[in-house]
Amino acid sequence: xxxxxxxxxxxxxxxxxxxxxxxxxxxxxxxxxxxxxxxxxxxxxxxxxxxxxxxxxxxxxxxxxxxxxxxxxxxxxxxxxxxxxxxxxxxxxxxxxxxxxxxxxxxxxxxxxxxxxxxxxxxxxxxxxxxxxxxxxxxxxxxxxxxxxxxxxxxxxxxxxxxxxxxxxxxxxxxxxxxxxxxxxxxxxxxxxxxxxxxxxxxxxxxxxxxxxxxxxxxxxxxxxxxxxxxxxxxxxxxxxxxxxxxxxxxxxxxxxxxxxxxxxxxxxxxxxxxxxxxxxxxxxxxxxxxxxxxxxxxxxxxxxxxxxxxxxxxxxxxxxxxxxxxxxxxxxxxxxxxxxxxxxxxxxxxxxxxxxxxxxxxxxxxxxxxxxxxxxxxxxxxx
Amino acid sequence: xxxxxxxxxxxxxxxxxxxxxxxxxxxxxxxxxxxxxxxxxxxxxxxxxxxxxxxxxxxxxxxxxxxxxxxxxxxxxxxxxxxxxxxxxxxxxxxxxxxxxxxxxxxxxxxxxxxxxxxxxxxxxxxxxxxxxxxxxxxxxxxxxxxxxxxxxxxxxxxxxxxxxxxxxxxxxxxxxxxxxxxxxxxxxxxxxxxxxxxxxxxxxxxxxxxxxxxxxxxxxxxxxxxxxxxxxxxxxxxxxxxxxxxxxxxxxxxxxxxxxxxxxxxxxxxxxxxxxxxxxxxxxxxxxxxxxxxxxxxxxxxxxxxxxxxxxxxxxxxxxxxxxxxxxxxxxxxxxxxxxxxxxxxxxxxxxxxxxxxxxxxxxxxxxxxxxxxxxxxxxxxx
Numbered sequence: 001x002x003x004x005x006x007x008x009x010x011x012x013x014x015x016x017x018x019x020x021x022x023x024x025x026x027x028x029x030x031x032x033x034x035x036x037x038x039x040x041x042x043x044x045x046x047x048x049x050x051x052x053x054x055x056x057x058x059x060x061x062x063x064x065x066x067x068x069x070x071x072x073x074x075x076x077x078x079x080x081x082x083x084x085x086x087x088x089x090x091x092x093x094x095x096x097x098x099x100x101x102x103x104x105x106x107x108x109x110x111x112x113x114x115x116x117x118x119x120x121x122x123x124x125x126x127x128x129x130x131x132x133x134x135x136x137x138x139x140x141x142x143x144x145x146x147x148x149x150x151x152x153x154x155x156x157x158x159x160x161x162x163x164x165x166x167x168x169x170x171x172x173x174x175x176x177x178x179x180x181x182x183x184x185x186x187x188x189x190x191x192x193x194x195x196x197x198x199x200x201x202x203x204x205x206x207x208x209x210x211x212x213x214x215x216x217x218x219x220x221x222x223x224x225x226x227x228x229x230x231x232x233x234x235x236x237x238x239x240x241x242x243x244x245x246x247x248x249x250x251x252x253x254x255x256x257x258x259x260x261x262x263x264x265x266x267x268x269x270x271x272x273x274x275x276x277x278x279x280x281x282x283x284x285x286x287x288x289x290x291x292x293x294x295x296x297x298x299x300x301x302x303x304x305x306x307x308x309x310x311x312x313x314x315x316x317x318x319x320x321x322x323x324x325x326x327x328x329x330x331x332x333x334x335x336x337x338x339x340x341x342x343x344x345x346x347x348x349x350x351x352x353x354x355x356x357x358x359x360x361x362x363x364x365x366x367x368x369x370x371x372x373x374x375x376x377x378x379x380x381x382x383x384x
Numbered sequence: 385x386x387x388x389x390x391x392x393x394x395x396x397x398x399x400x401x402x403x404x405x406x407x408x409x410x411x412x413x414x415x416x417x418x419x420x421x422x423x424x425x426x427x428x429x430x431x432x433x434x435x436x437x438x439x440x441x442x443x444x445x446x447x448x449x450x451x452x453x454x455x456x457x458x459x460x461x462x463x464x465x466x467x468x469x470x471x472x473x474x475x476x477x478x479x480x481x482x483x484x485x486x487x488x489x490x491x492x493x494x495x496x497x498x499x500x501x502x503x504x505x506x507x508x509x510x511x512x513x514x515x516x517x518x519x520x521x522x523x524x525x526x527x528x529x530x531x532x533x534x535x536x537x538x539x540x541x542x543x544x545x546x547x548x549x550x551x552x553x554x555x556x557x558x559x560x561x562x563x564x565x566x567x568x569x570x571x572x573x574x575x576x577x578x579x580x581x582x583x584x585x586x587x588x589x590x591x592x593x594x595x596x597x598x599x600x601x602x603x604x605x606x607x608x609x610x611x612x613x614x615x616x617x618x619x620x621x622x623x624x625x626x627x628x629x630x631x632x633x634x635x636x637x638x639x640x641x642x643x644x645x646x647x648x649x650x651x652x653x654x655x656x657x658x659x660x661x662x663x664x665x666x667x668x669x670x671x672x673x674x675x676x677x678x679x680x681x682x683x684x685x686x687x688x689x690x691x692x693x694x695x696x697x698x699x700x701x702x703x704x705x706x707x708x709x710x711x712x713x714x715x716x717x718x719x720x721x722x723x724x725x726x727x728x729x730x731x732x733x734x735x736x737x738x739x740x741x742x743x744x745x746x747x748x749x750x751x752x753x754x755x756x757x758x759x760x761x762x763x764x765x766x767x768x
Contacts, residue, residue, distance in 0.1 A: 001623045003399025008392070014640065015387025206620040208607060209628055212600030220593045236590040239385045243639075244593055252636060256398065256627075 001207040001256035008251050010143045011169040014243070016235075018171040019049040019133055022090075025169040026131060030088040031058045033081050035101045037065050037093040041135060044179045050092055050133055060084060065093070068271055068278060069100030071115060071151040078107045078114065081128070089130045091167070094184070095139025095191075098132055099147035102165040105130050118149055118158040127164035135176040137242040138188025138279065140195060140249025142170035150272060157272040158360065172246065174238035182229060185241075186334040187279035189225050192245035193218060193330070194282040198261050199254035201290070201300050202367035207256050211303070214253045217244050218308050225334050262365035263289050266376055269356040276343050283331040283338045288382035289366075290324045292375065296368060340383050350380045385591040385640035392635050394527045395553040398627070400619075402555040403433040403517055406474075409553040410515060414472035415442045417465050419485045421449050421477040425519060428563045434476055434517055444468060449477070452655055452662060453484030455499060455535040462491045462498065465512070473514045475551070478568075479523025479575075482516055483531035486549040489514050502533055502542040511548035519560045521626040522572025522663065524579060524633025526554035534656060541656040542744065556630065558622035566613060569625075570718040571663035573609050576629035577602060577714070578666040582645050583638035585674070585684050586751040591640050595687070598637045601628050602692050609718050646749035647673050650760055653740040660727050667715040667722045672766035673750075674708045676759065680752060724767050734764045 013021050026032065032054060041047040051059070062077045080086075081104060091101035105127040107114035116122035134142045141147065145166045150157040177185070200214035221244050227237040247253070266289075267281030276284075294301060298320070305311040305323035314322065328338045337343065354373045357363065365371035371379070397405050410416065416438060425431040435443070446461045464470075465488060475485035489511040491498035500506035518526045525531065529550045534541040561569070584598035605628050611621035631637070650673075651665030660668075678685060682704070689695040689707035698706065712722045724733065738757045741747065749755035755763070 001399075001620060001627070003401060005395065005397055007395035011389065011391035012639075013389055015385075017387060206624070208624060209600055209604045209631065212603060213597055216593055216596030216600055219596060223592060236385060239640075240590070240592060243385070247593065247636075252631075255396075256623075 001205055001210075002258070004256040006251055006255050007163070008143060008166065010166050010250075012143065012246070013169060013171045016173060016175060018173040019046070019176075020053050022050070022131060022133065022169065022171050023053040023055075026054070026057065026088060026090070029057075031084065031086045032060070032088045032090050033077065033086045033104070034059050034061050034090045034092060035065055035077065035097055035104070036061070036063045037097045039063060040179070041092055044135075044176065046092060046133065046135055046176050050090070054090070060086060065097045065100040067096045068148075068150045068157060068275075069096045069103070071103075071149055072153065074100050074103050074107070074149070075114070077104050081108050087128060089128050090133070091130060092133040092135065094134070094136025095141040098134075098139070098141035098167070099149065101130055102141070102147035103149050104128070105165055106160075106162060115151065117160050118151075119156070121160070124160070124162045124164060127162060130165060130167045132167040132170040133176075134170055134172050134242070136180060136184055136188060137172075137177060137245035138191035140192070140245055142167060142172065143246050143250040146249070148268065155272045155356070156360065157268040172242055174235055174242050177238050177242060178233045180232070182335060185228060185232070186336050187277050188245055189221055189241060189334055190283050190331055190336050191279040192248040193221050194263055194279075194286055195248040196253065197286060198263060199257055199259050201297055201304060202258040202260055203296065204299050205256070205258060210253055210255060210257050215307050217248050217253065220244050222308070222330060225330075229334060258367040260289070260367045262371045262376075262379075265362045265365050266353070266357065266379065269353045269360075270340070270345075273349070273352060273356065274343065274345050276345075280336055280343070283336045284340050284383045285379065287324055287328045287338055288379040290327065291382050292379045293366065293371075294320050347381070347384050350377055353380055385589055385594075386642070388640040390635055390639050391547070392527060392550065394550045394634075396527065396630070397553060397555045400557060400559060402557040403430070403560075404437050406434070406515060406517065406553065406555050407437040407439075410438070410441065410472060410474070413441075415468070415470045416444070416472045416474050417461065417470045417488070418443050418445050418474045418476060419449055419461065419481055419488070420445070420447045421481045423447060424563070425476055428519075428560065430476060430517065430519055430560050434474070438474070444470060449481045449484040451480045452532075452534045452541060452659075453480045453487070455487075455533055456537065458484050458487050458491070458533070459498070461488050465492050471512060473512050474517070475514060476517040476519065478518070478520025479525040482518075482523070482525035482551070483533065485514055486525070486531035487533050488512070489549055490544075490546060499535065501544050502535075503540070505544070508544070508546045508548060511546060514549060514551045516551040516554040517560075518554055518556050518626070520564060520568055520572055521556075521561060521629035522575035524576065524629055526551060526556065527630050527634040530633070532652065539656045539740070540744065541652040556626055558619055558626050561622050561626060562617045564616070566616075566719060569612060569616070570720055571661050572629055573605055573625060573718055574667050574715055574720050575663040576632040577605050578647055578663075578670055579632040580637065581670060582647060583641055583643050585681055585688060586642040586644055587680065588683050589640070589642060594637055594639060594641050599691050601632050601637065604628050606692070606714060609714075613718060642751040644673070644751045646755045646760075646763075649746045649749050650737070650741065650763065653737045653744075654724070656740065657733070657736060658727065658729055660729075664720055664727070667720045668724050668767045669763065671708055671712045671722055672763040674711065675766050676763045677750065677755075678704050731765070731768050734761055737764055
């Protein structure tokens with residue numbers, strides 16, 4: 001096991017009464033910017049619950065934060081916070097609203113161009129406090145310090161991390177997810193699944209607890225996914241998916257482990273160029289990474305095959321083939337195509353995607369740093 | 385799954401360089417009380433490492449905190465903190481030093497008799513900040529808000545919880561555990577194992593991720609225990625045991641779950657009357673609880689039998705019998721006798737132990753609150 005630091009101060013309020021309880025978590029007298037997305041919260045009752053909980057506080061709303069939240073959309077919110085002297089951000093929505101709100105939090109008091117936080121990894125010294133009401137499980141953003149922001153005019157989708165943007169609290173009420181379209185439910189499941197894989201499918205470092213906890217999430221996602229898609233109002237299934245997604249990326253399963261994240265890096269470029277949903281890009285890229293890196297990932301692939309899919313017969317190569325195929329089938333089973341061609345993108349995309357990776361400095365990806373642009377090209381060839 | 389709140393703000397520094405890093409975590413100008421136990425830290429190099437890390441700070445030492453830390457031992461430290469105006473507590477040792485330090489933290493500014501915090505569950509409104517250097521994994525106290533304190537003159541061993549006493553940080557260097565006597569290593573393994581069981585072995589609430597994460601810890605403890613006892617200097621095995629013990633009681637596996645804790649409550653009385661090591665009392669009591677509550681715990685016992693011990697043949701009763709027996713064998717395999725009689729205590733102890741439970745209000749134990757003193761008597765009869 002590698003040395004590690006773990007610190008996750010987010011307070012989770014989970015369950016049927018989670019949203020009303022946010023009023024206990026926001027400082028008295030706070031001047032709140034409430035951020036949200038496309039407006040589904042005004043149709044499913046979440047907006048009313050949140051506004052009721054915020055009674056007595058000054059609240060300004062800022063809706064319209066899109067999937068893959070854009071710098072262009074967020075900067076007006078930054079100016080609004082500055083102009084009105086707001087001092088608390090409440091994100092109500094999924095990972096995109098949360099990530100966008102994290103960017104607002106660090107941009108407000110940033111000296112210089114806030115885009116530098118993403119493009120130049122400029123250090124962040126201060127951030128407004130954030131709370132969250134999660135309505136779309138998947139990204140794990142409700143319990144971590146990560147955010148991914150897109151600048152559409154530059155076709156750039158870039159990430160930042162700061163310990164300052166862990167939400168102070170996150171309210172998770174599984175009932176808010178009953179009305180999700182199947183596509184968003186499935187995206188969330190695949191996103192969480194791949195978050196686990198990026199932290200798990202590398203090489204053994206004698207960290208058996210982390211391995212088993214990662215496998216626990218994978219097994220639970222596989223078990224609960226058909227239930228939640230068949231019965232969208234199954235509270236327990238929704239709760240289990242929601243908690244899996246949070247646990248998949250709150251740091252717990254990855255402590256002391258080598259990590260990969262090549263699938264995410266390559267997927268981000270696909271989203272940036274072709275605007276394909278984040279989770280769908282992961283479902284496209286992961287099988288390719290598994291295939292091309294099967295030799296370095298051999299031991300963990302065999303462990304994954306056995307413990308997650310129960311594959312114990314056949315020689316090692318065929319067990320690995322079967323594990324990759326089962327992974328692909330799982331994504332397809334929740335309605336997510338795993339080939340770029342299914343999204344109308346062909347091999348002609350590969351040079352542009354590889355060029356994007358180079359432009360964003362993504363030239364040494366994977367747990368060994370050996371996924372060069374050439375290797376990424378080979379991976380992408382597997383994804384068509 | 386039940387509704388829950390989860391909030392664990394402790395920062396974990398884990399690995400070979402953990403101790404020197406504590407200097408970054410203690411506020412500049414802090415006036416520190418450094419607490420420790422019987423002095424092993426002066427023989428294994430931990431004391432020097434800690435004092436080196438504390439260079440430049442005012443530090444007063446307070447050693448001699450014993451296993452099952454006593455009110456009588458701790459109150460002089462409380463007076464010392466008040467007298468010298470100290471403002472930070474650094475616990476260096478195992479769970480007893482940590483628990484004792486948590487009591488000091490809340491007692492210092494408590495108005496009235498601090499014993500009321502334990503006996504009358506008097507509310508705690510303030511606590512000094514605590515840091516920890518862990519040298520004995522087991523209790524999980526390094527990453528939670530629990531403490532158990534003994535008042536020897538009253539033969540009382542009582543617990544308190546406060547969100548104010550989560551350590552701000554905990555440094556976990558597995559190397560500090562190389563020199564532990566086998567008895568302490570084994571005690572820690574059994575303590576962690578039973579912490580998991582108290583949160584796991586109740587009844588199903590459709591929380592499959594929590595179940596699998598609990599099983600992950602149990603399987604890892606079972607796998608790593610013989611390694612660490614055979615090869616005390618095996619870094620990875622020590623690291624795995626250490627992280628298992630922390631994860632067993634930092635709240636993660638128990639969220640949204642019914643919990644038992646009867647084994648602990650009964651065990652505390654055994655320690656209070658007969659001064660038997662805490663973990664040993666758990667190894668004595670747990671098999672009795674499993675036996676007497678086998679009907680209410682039936683479904684989880686069968687799941688435990690299959691997933692943890694691989695017991696899949698025989699009828700349900702015999703699978704449960706086998707699971708109880710394998711649990712007992714595991715404790716015995718690490719050198720911990722599982723019968724009261726092995727510690728020189730016979731059936732004559734039962735009336736006094738039951739009377740103690742009554743005196744401490746422990747009259748409705750277990751996940752159903754149906755372990756009355758009469759049921760506790762039946763459990764204890766199984767433990768002789």
